[in-house]
Amino acid sequence: MSTTHxxxxxxxSGTTYSHVSAPTQFVEAGGVRYAYRRFGxxxxxxxxxxxxxxxxxxxxxxxxxxxxxxxxxxILFDNAGVATSSGETPDTFEAQADHVAxxxxxLGLQRVDVxxxxxGGYVAQALALRFPDLVRRLVLVGTAPRGGEQEGTHPDVLRxxxxxxxxxxxxxxxxxxxxxxxxxxxxxxxxxxxQRSTDVDPPSSEQTMKAQTGGxxxxxxxxxxxxxxxxxxxxxRLTTRQQSGPKPDS
Numbered sequence: 001m002s003t004t005h006x007x008x009x010x011x012x013s014g015t016t017y018s019h020v021s022a023p024t025q026f027v028e029a030g031g032v033r034y035a036y037r038r039f040g041x042x043x044x045x046x047x048x049x050x051x052x053x054x055x056x057x058x059x060x061x062x063x064x065x066x067x068x069x070x071x072x073x074x075i076l077f078d079n080a081g082v083a084t085s086s087g088e089t090p091d092t093f094e095a096q097a098d099h100v101a102x103x104x105x106x107l108g109l110q111r112v113d114v115x116x117x118x119x120g121g122y123v124a125q126a127l128a129l130r131f132p133d134l135v136r137r138l139v140l141v142g143t144a145p146r147g148g149e150q151e152g153t154h155p156d157v158l159r160x161x162x163x164x165x166x167x168x169x170x171x172x173x174x175x176x177x178x179x180x181x182x183x184x185x186x187x188x189x190x191x192x193x194x195q196r197s198t199d200v201d202p203p204s205s206e207q208t209m210k211a212q213t214g215g216x217x218x219x220x221x222x223x224x225x226x227x228x229x230x231x232x233x234x235x236x237r238l239t240t241r242q243q244s245g246p247k248p249d250s
Contacts, residue, residue: 016040017039018062018066019039019062019065019066019069019196020062020195021039022076024036024037024199025037027106029102029105030102032102034078034080034099035201036057036076036077036103036107037075037076037077038075038076039066039073040070040071040074041069043073044071044072045073045112046073047072047073047113048075049065049074049075049114049115050114050120050121050124050127051076051120052117052142053118053161053213054082054208054212055204056082056201056202056203056204057078057083057201058201060193062195072113075107075112079096079099080096081205081207082204084201088211089205089207089212090211091212092214093122096126096212097123097129097131100123101127111135111136112134113138113139114135114137114139115139115141116138116139116140117141117142118143120143121140121142121143122144124138124139124140125138125143125145161174162213165203168190171186171190172186176189
C-alpha cells in the first residue's frame with residue numbers, strides 16, 4: 001500500500017459530538033483525501049459504517065447512528081470518489097474494501113467493528129476476507145452474499161436507484177413498504193436525515209453510480225475469526241431471502 005500522509009482537523013479533546021453536530025474531517029492516505037465524521041463516546045472499539053448504493057455520510061439515519069454512539073465511537077466516511085472524498089470510485093468491491101482499510105489505518109486504528117448496509121455489506125464482506133486482522137466484529141444489514149440470485153428483487157429497483165438526483169419518493173420506494181405505517185416511518189426518517197443543514201455532503205457522482213453498479217461478483221465466504229451478525233427485512237425490495245442465504249455463524 002502507498003505511504004500514508006495524515007492531515008486531520010481534529011475535534012477538541014474530550015468533546016462528544018452527535019450525528020448532526022460532528023464536523024467533517026479529512027485524512028489523506030494512499031493518495032486519496034477521505035472525508036469522515038466521528039462522534040459518540042471517546043473510548044471503545046470504533047464502529048465504521050459502510051452505506052448503501054451511492055450514499056454518503058448524510059444518508060444515515062441520526063436516530064440509528066446516535067443510538068450506536070451511546071457507548072462507542074462511530075465513524076461515518078465517504079469512500080474513494082464518493083461525495084466529499086477525492087479520487088474515483090473503483091469498480092470492484094475488493095478495491096473499495098482496500099480503500100476502507102487504507103482509510104482505517106490512516107486514522108491510526110488497528111482494529112474496528114464494521115457495519116455494512118446494502119451495497120456496503122458487499123464491501124464489508126470483502127474487507128473481512130481481505131483484512132481479517134482489521135475487523136473485530138462484522139454486522140451485515142439488508143445485504144446479501146455477493147453473486148446471490150436476483151430472483152424476487154423488485155423489477156423497478158435498478159431504474160429508481162439509478163436516478164441521477166434521487167427524490168424523497170425514490171427513497172420511500174426503495175427502503176420502505178407501501179403500507180401507511182411504513183410510509184409514515186419513511187417520512188419521519190426523511191426529516192431526521194435532513195436535520196443537518198450545514199457542512200453536508202454533495203451528491204455522489206455518476207462515476208460512483210456506474211462503478212458501484214458494476215461491482216457485483218462471486219459469493220464471498222466470510223473468514224474467521226470475525227464474528228458476524230446479519231439482519232434483513234422480510235420483504236426487502238433491494239435484497240431477497242435467496243440472495244441473503246443462510247445466516248452466518250455467530
